[in-house]
Amino acid sequence: MSKLETLLTQIAQQHLGIETLQTRRSDSLDFHDVAVWCVRDALEAAFKAGIEEGRKVATSDKANS
Template structure:
């Protein structure tokens, strides 16, 4: 059985999007050139939690390599 290698940048971007969707309820991280769609009010605690989750994901990835 052969395993395909995952593109590290694509995997990283997918994880970042997943965190943003779960923590901030965003549809996309792409710029849509609309203030209503591109700017959000976000609680500091939510930002901290998302950053902590991203940090832990990076720590786990580094430990696996």
């Protein structure tokens, strides 16, 4: 699993109560009822993770210059 896939899975597990993001070809496993505040929390976590990754890249680029 890639770093991104791992991160997205962790966010889904923590904020949405979704065990895996893999398609399992079963409606009861692939479709979930999720509260809007949980979706908001998951989106916020993904946004913050993106900011953090951008900071890491910027810091790495400065160190390599």
